[in-house]
Amino acid sequence: MKPKSIRIRNLPTHLLLIAVCLFTSSSASKIGENCGSDNKCDAGLSCQTCPANGNTRPRCSRTQPLSPTSKVKGLAFNRYSWLTTHNSYALAGARSATGSVIVAPMNQEDKVDEQLKNGVRGFMLDMYDFQNDIWLCHSFQSKCFNFTAFQPAINVLKDMRTFLDGNPSEIITIFIEDYVTAPQGLTKVLRDSGLSKYMFPVSRMPKNGEDWPTVDDMVQKNQRLVVFTSKSAKEASEGIAYQWTYVVENQCQFPPWKNVLLVFEFKLFEYFYNFFSFLLLFEVKNCFLMLLFCWV
Known part of the structure; x- marks a missing residue:
């Protein structure tokens, strides 16, 4: 028994449509389009909501100031x-x-x-x-x-x-x-x-x-x-x-406890820079393994 052959008419057109669909589904979202937790928006955009404007669904957004x-x-x-x-x-x-x-x-x-x-x-x-x-x-x-x-x-x-x-x-x-x-x-x-x-x-x-x-x-x-x-x-x-x-600028006064915290954070940051030269992050499934290489 001879196997039946299957003919697909306009094969190049079908392939083109499939390619277009794949490209469309994988491209990043444009401004104003819905976005999800993966935050796949075009460069310069971020996935945000604006409840004050009645927009509670996350959309790719950019704040464009007026001149x-x-x-x-x-x-x-x-x-x-x-x-x-x-x-x-x-x-x-x-x-x-x-x-x-x-x-x-x-x-x-x-x-x-x-x-x-x-x-x-x-x-x-x-x-x-x-x-x-x-x-x-x-x-x-x-x-x-x-x-x-x-x-x-x-x-x-x-x-x-x-x-x-x-x-x-x-x-x-x-x-x-x-x-x-x-x-x-x-x-x-x-x-x-x-x-x-x-x-x-x-x-x-x-x-x-x-x-x-x-x-x-x-x-x-x-x-x-x-x-x-x-x-x-x-x-x-x-x-x-x-x-x-x-130039003048407005002054920002922190409460005393926050000043202490800021000094501590700065000293910790300074210590880190003085004693560590590299910070490498390796993604292992959903976790990150942090390797710190000390100055010799």
Whole structure:
């Protein structure tokens, strides 16, 4: 008895449909789409609910701020509120540009160029001398290590220059937590990144609480980059504004017991960094095995 053959018409079409279905089912969810505990959302999105808005079902979300100048125009620069990120470079899941695993707190879900697209206009960057260059590190004791170094600062600064080049009405502010000791180190990295041409001069900054120039004026003069350093001496030596001459911040007062806890946590963190050089995580089913290798 001869076996019967089965004919499938339009076989290429069937295969194409199957491939499309498989691709669709495996791709990450887009903004506004439902998501679950696996949190499989596109890059830059997170699985969230918003009960205040009646949205109790988890959806892939991103908070997109409005540009403050879209609400009212003609005000002084300091009369607007600008969205700013802390440790803007500390990307979750990042690996050091040195090739090392990073053992340092990570604050951001988006890279700096993505933050710019999402409306962030202020960036807090920790800059250190490292490997004969200026690096962005989330470190301690005023030193940068392989396992606290994220990347050379010029990479992020070039992203900012690209944004300013392509958006001639936008202004960026950089707050530098400054551990750089190399002579003219900040000046050099700003110049090499191409940002120097946009810098707002210290000579135009108000020192006694007066209003800043208007946003329109800063845009017209193409002085669209405001840079502050945490080192007061660099205002005279490099022409970079010392932040506390021009900036104020609200004070956060912890209760005494919490101050003690914070000191303890810092000391524990410092001890860990001083005595351990590597932190390796191995996933074993649903558990993690932590191996700590001590300095010899």
